[in-house]
Structures are given as structure tokens and as C-alpha cells.
Amino acid sequence: MSIQHALLTSLLEKPSTGYGLASRFDRSIGYFWQASHQQIYRELRRMAAAGWVVAEEEGGEGRRKRKTYQVLTAGIDELKRWVATPSGSADSQRELLVKLRAEAVLGPLGARDELLRLTASHEERLATYRQIESRDFSGNDLSPAQQLQHRVLCMGILSEESWLAWAQDTLPVLENLEADGPRSRD
């Protein structure tokens, strides 16, 4: 459901056509989240129906017109609401990145809380993995098959560790933003 919020964020940074969104899907959001153009057109129409965005139609009387989408205040409100809502979703990591982007455009919205929540759950996961590791793979006479299974587990451990390291460096940036307020300092 949150592809809509990714699109809103992207449109806030720069009003675009559906095609434009599809080709770049925003510098930085597109790197971890790709969407097909059909998906994007569908969601844009839905968001237009919901009053979150408007399509400014250019071009003459041709049947198919170039539509440049822009975010309305209702869309901004929805985005704010979403950022402030704990996700609980399976890919809350990706969602967090979108929330950070949204904060970068709109100012402090409460993404810090989400970062802290996620940090706690990643720490918990890491602890679980390590427990499994010491239970199942602590011996030094592992068969080749066991070594492979261990490597699979290591992937999980490394991912969690690297995520936590990232979060630790990201927190101060978020707090700095929230301390300064939505507008740039002068």
C-alpha cells in the first residue's frame, strides 16, 4: 500500500508525469524500490480520485494528454499521517527509507520513533541469530553441508549488523533535523 507514499514523496520533490516517475522513480528511492509504469499509472489515478494529487493536463484536444501530477494538501496530510504511523509491515525497512525522504522534504514528522522501533526489533533478531549460531554451529568440526548452512545464517547476521550500524549513524542526522525544525537555519 505504501507505494503511494513513495510516489507522493517523489512528487513533492518534483512534480512529474507518470512516465517521468517510472523512469527515475526518484533519485535514491528508485535505488531500492522499483515499480512498473502500469503500477505507477494505476496509483496516480487512484490518488487523483482520492484528492491527494491533481493532474495538470497539457496539450490540445488530442485524446491522450500529457499529465503533470502535483501533490495537494490532502496528499501532504496523508503522507504526514503515514510517516507518524508505526508500520509493522514486512518491508518496514524500505518504508523507513521513504519516510526519511519524506522528512527531508517536509521537515520533522516523527520518523525518529520509527527508527528506534526498528532498531529494537533488529537487535532482537540479531540476538536470535547469534543464539542459533552458538547452538548449531559453534563446533569446529562442521561438515561441508553444515558450513554452507552456517553461511546462510551468517548472511542474516551480517545484514542485521550492517543495518544497526547504519541506524546508529542515521539517528543523529534525524535528531539534528528535528531539533532545527522544518525550515532551514539562517
Add this chain to the structure above:
Amino acid sequence: MSIQHALLTSLLEKPSTGYGLASRFDRSIGYFWQASHQQIYRELRRMAAAGWVVAEEEGGEGRRKRKTYQVLTAGIDELKRWVATPSGSADSQRELLVKLRAEAVLGPLGARDELLRLTASHEERLATYRQIESRDFSGNDLSPAQQLQHRVLCMGILSEESWLAWAQDTLPVLENLEADGPRSRD
């Protein structure tokens, strides 16, 4: 489509009921890949129809019987075929982990090639990210919003780095397995 292969691998390690697969979905596969029980039942029925697995039905004349699934040779052949096929899929990372698990059960199948392919593509990605970083975020007077955008990019960079580190340590384990052959040494 490859949830079937994850299930095959899991079943090879231990024949189970659909329920059993759903609750554990295999130690280690379940850590990075969860599936709902409806999904699992559906795929089990399909694989049974395709002749990849059989359901051994226990229990009397009741309408609903406990079914313990087992992999047939056709299923093993399919799994071997899949491991040896370059994925190109969006979540080829998760697939690689399943392929490693499959190799751990069945012996050398060619997962090493896949690991090398993925390594190359991750290296390429990392290079792209770093290029973007030096182009857009190399200055030392970044606005708070820019700093946040930079953090989003950093997530990508860190992920790639940690994946590559994992791959580097995994390669020798795979090669050791492939050198030894499918059976354990004596």
C-alpha cells in the same frame, strides 16, 4: 515462482506436512523467507500435480487427512535444473540462499557460478552508488535535508559492502564442497 524450490529444499531435508512447513518453513530458510500456510498448501498441491512430490496420506476414512509430503526424483531433477539456471530475478539474493541450502543437501550443482554472477552485479551497483555519492554528497556544507538523502544512499552502499564481504567468505566454502564432491569425505 521459486517458493516451490524453497519448499522442495526444505522437504528434502525433512519430509513434512504442510503445517509443519508453515510453522518452521525450515530452520534457516524461514529466517529470510516467510510464506503463509495457504501459499504453502497451494504450492504443495501444484507440485504434487506436477509429480515433483507425493503426499503420503495417514489417518482413516475422515474427509481431511494428514498428508506427509516427500520429494520425488522429478522434484530433485527440477531443483537441480533451477540451481544451475541463472536467476535474473529481482530477489536473486534470497534465491541464492535457497540454492546454497539445496547444495548443502544435494551436493555440487553449480551455485558457485550464481555466486560469481551476483558478486559482479553487486560490485557494479556499489560502484554506481559511490559515483552518485561523490557527485551529489561530497561537499561538507550539506543541508539537513541533503544529509538525510545521503543517509538513504548510505544504506544502499552499506548493504552492498556487507553482501560482498559475505560472498567473499562464502566462496571458499562452496568451492571446498564442489572439490570434495557430493558425498562426505572419509
Add this chain to the structure above:
DNA sequence: GTTACCATGTAACGTGTTACATGATTCC
């Protein structure tokens, strides 16, 4: 006996993917 857990299934719905189709504009 009733609560908890094991075990399997149908139906409806939303979303993502693929294939196909169309038209406008720009560049050579």
C-alpha cells in the same frame, strides 16, 4: 468437556507482472 494446538482447505480481494496497443514529439 473444553481449551489449545495440529492440520487442511475455500473464497474473495488487492497487488504486481506481462503482453499488447496507441499516440505525440523529437531528431536525423
Add this chain to the structure above:
DNA sequence: GGAATCATGTAACACGTTACATGGTAAC
């Protein structure tokens, strides 16, 4: 004028999720 790219759309299908339903078995 033809190719490439920009731009939008319909239709069909596959897949995943959620809700709902059913029944067996073990423990208390």
C-alpha cells in the same frame, strides 16, 4: 519520412493476503 523516445492506457493473469470454515488430537 522513419526511428527513437516520451507518454498513457487496457486486458489477462499470477501471486500473496486476509477472512472464514472445518475437523482431528492431546491435555487439563
